[in-house]
Amino acid sequence: MGSIGTGDEGLWRQGLLGQGDAFGALYDRHRDRVFRHAYRLCGNHHDAEDIMAAAFLELWRRRKHVRVVEGSILPWLLVTATNMARNRARAAARYQRLLNSLPRNREAEDPAADPYRRYQNQLDQDLAQALATLTSEDLHLVSLVVFEEHTIAAAAAVLNLTPAAAKSRMHRARQRLRTALDGKATAQNPPTAPTPVLEGERT
């Protein structure tokens, strides 16, 4: 994962000095990952966009407090997005008017019409619900380590934990998550093991 772990620092510094393009480049670089992460947590396209947007707006607003971990701002963004997802109503309130004012290109679509889509939506919601059973600290860890493939050490650094504490926490979180997902699997009997969200490609 070295490739994503390097290269933010220069852009971040330039951004702090007021260079909009540098900040724009950071946005381009991390937008999709933050968005997919937000989607994972809420299982809803529109909310995920709002969460992603709020995370970037927070990145700027809270710029003095942002921790660059292993050369990347992504962990900070993901943690912030996680918090935003957890407290959607309150966290988004700060930016609600702005978010509502941003234009959206909503294609006329009926998700219910597409059986695969409907099934995927259900899976996405299940995962979001399973993730919601974790404490916020565990959720941060799972997000960073499982989904975003950061090292436990990096996750520990951004979360202010010792690596050892992060490791044992991670272990327990995995178990809890597995239980939550298994419980659903038994209850609803989906044909396969839980499939996380689609890692969609930009077209």
Next chain:
Amino acid sequence: MKQLHVDNVFSDALRAELITRVEKAAPSRARKRTRLWGGTAVFAGIGVLGGVGATAAGLFIIPGSTQVTPLASPVTESHTGTATVQLGPPPEGTTGIEMQLNCLSPGTFFYSRGASSTCDQDDVGTPRDWTRYTIPLTPGEESITVKTSPEASWKITAQYVNTETTQWATNAEGDTYGAQNENGCPDMVAVIATNGTSGYVYRTELEDANGTAAIKTFKSPAEALAWQEARLGKDFAIPVYDVAGKNVVGEFVISYAAGNSGVSGQPAMECAGVPATLGPGEAWPCPGLSPTETGFPAIPVPSN
């Protein structure tokens, strides 16, 4: 099948908004000195703890406070556009140059070491047009250069000063007491109680009340926000003791008032004489925000 991706229209608009915000903030990270305190309700009560206010008001000298001694008469000049103000050779004992700048028109003003300040049209002619720095002396530096756009007007007052931070004192209990300074916080911190009496609060009690203790536990902006929200509109009073740390002489209140952010005003009396040692790119937020400036009813400055 539909791919999962961000709406392009939304994304482009968001990107443009982000860039606008970034560029709007440039190049001054400290647009106005008080802006740095915007939203940090948590800290706002602490400003006067520096004790410099009391010192400046001639009440008494608090251990650990900073004594600023002017060493030369101030030089005042007005300019438009970039200009250099000559101060002459520094007198013996000079540790820095204290400068105050008033903007006479909107503009962004750059000082040495990357510091800068920005005036909006709204700021001109109001107390918010004021910026104050103390620049540590660099040998051979005998002038101040202010860089700005050709049409921006400004007035500067600068003088050589000696700033010295005194030592904290220790009371019979072995607790250090005095003003907060760059060395940190003594065991007992000088404050002015709500009844106007000067005294000291225990650092531990202060940190519990003002959030310093809680801040160390926050792991995310959201946690901090939630913490602030929970305390909004509430007052936390802690006892103010005499120097022995035994007798309560009053109370010190930290309020978490709503709508306190971004309030700005005249340099508080407490600010007079606060030395600002600037790091690269930093502007000193005068820590002595008075209650009227912050909207906190907590700490009346003595009328004498």
